Amino acid sequence: MFQTRITEIPTLGFGLGLKDKLAQGLLQRGPDNTLPVDWLELIPENYVRKGGNAAQNLDALIQAGYPFASHGVNLSLGQPGARQADYIRDLHALFAKLKPVWFSEHLCFAAHGNTYFNDLLPMPFTQASQKRCIESIKSIQAEFEQPFLVENVSYYLSMNEDGLSETQWTHDLVEASDCGLLLDVNNVFVNAQNHGYDPYAFIEALPLSRVVEIHMAGHKETPDLIIDTHGEPVRAEVLALFAWTVPQCSNLKGVLLERDSNVPPLQTLLDELQTLKTAAGGWGATPAIKQQPVLTGVTTH
């Protein structure tokens, strides 16, 4: 069913993760009246139950005509928290005004019982964890009309059992829950370095026809670990992996640059997005959703 639906999802092009400090710059139109980026993705935790400056900026960005996607961190697919219903209610309220083209979550757990860890904690790749994620995804899909994607996370602990590889675990999970895949290319690279595997072979083994979105970000190298910080520019090796990946994702609809810490001026991120566009070799050059032009005059009758 998702495979049928995927063709109906519009191609958004190249987007940016929304940070409040970037909002004013993102509202500045160029000489041809276009906005600086094709689309935006936000983390709902930063906008639910929230007014003030951030809410006003978000309203202005919606009004400007930006298409949006939502990318959550606390749905805790691997272990639903007891208060997950609160989160779902908040998402409904946010989506009513945001009208996201799709929404996504991470393949991990972020809560246990009533306790939230507010981070993306790794799952063992077992049939039990796979089953729990599938149940969670199906529950969530039944709640919302928007297409739902799951993202491969970066992880520093390695727990394989039942003879399942991560790619097989992910492949079977995505097929069984009939959802889309958000492929984080930087996460694949980080994991490949930290756990010693071939990132190209890893991506090749994923169900690439289900990839709707690609995430790109930077990471930090320490003497004994590569850490997925989202606080640095995209590395050349990750860019090369991205360039190789894009042509293989036949249903790709959006590429997003994430920067969550050490956020530079908007122009620096726009330059980095341009680098991604060049590496993508023409993919996404003409987004299907056109941003609404701003009204330049008022007609009275």
Next chain:
Amino acid sequence: MSLKTPLTSQPQFTPPSTPATPDALDAYQATLGQLLLQPDAENALTSAEALSAFLENTATQVFSNETMPAEALAQVKHWLTQQPLNRLQQYRIMVRGNLNDTLKTIFPFSTTVLKTQWPQVFDRYLQAHPPQSYLLFECAAALPAYLATDSAAEPYPFLPELANIEYIEAKLLRAESRAETPESAQAPGEQRAESDTPAVRLTLNPVAQGIQCRWPVQGVVEAIKAEAPAAFFNAIKPEAACIWVFRDAQFKCRFFNVSPVIHAALILLQGAPTPVTLAQLTLQLTQLMQQANFKAHPPSEDDLAEALAPLQSAGLVITTLTR
């Protein structure tokens, strides 16, 4: 004050149920959570033996009703003891760092007063109040009251009030403001005749909160900004104050010290279902002060107008022309 979440329909969502008896996955998640959050787990990451002992010990604590099944414990030990300790430590740094950064952002002055004691207070707070919300902001809500119970805060009895004001500021900055304008603020069922003439009426900024303090917290803030020596904070004497915090049109929070009489007037204004005239407010204030046996004389209309003027120009009190 209108800080309520907008009403939405009750969620129908039912999360998938977890097994009645904890399985290895539950056990792993609960145990890893303890390892990342608990202060004493720091020692568990110093050696494989210490980690193993911690896991044995945690097995009797992580589930409220039962001990972790032996099979689940064996699996958890297998999974976690084969991990490099520095990688487990990395998760501990991330999880605790997120919470610590949030608290230090919301309570910049309180954490500055505590200085080197803050890390220990943070540990104890986390143990007493493990995060129960996916919104980090809400995980900070219990800190002001907690500080009244922590021994490290004893030399600074003003700390709970200081932290309370810091939290109120953070809460107002993100508050969802009331959608209606003062002009449309009419109590349900209230009828007004067409013949009513428009009058200047007063209402309160919907994103505002008044606090009665026993300590001069604004003085404390100024002293922190001026980098006053630690001895200064030990010598602070009680000094009652009525402080109003509100969010202005530029989304900045502003603070006003007001007299107890004006504090009472602002409370009346905040509780009024519709904007009131100055004469109505003066009358209500007079009645309240008489009932409450205020020592001060009730202000005249002119005196009240004069006292409210700076609050009106700042935006705490809003003037409107309504019938």
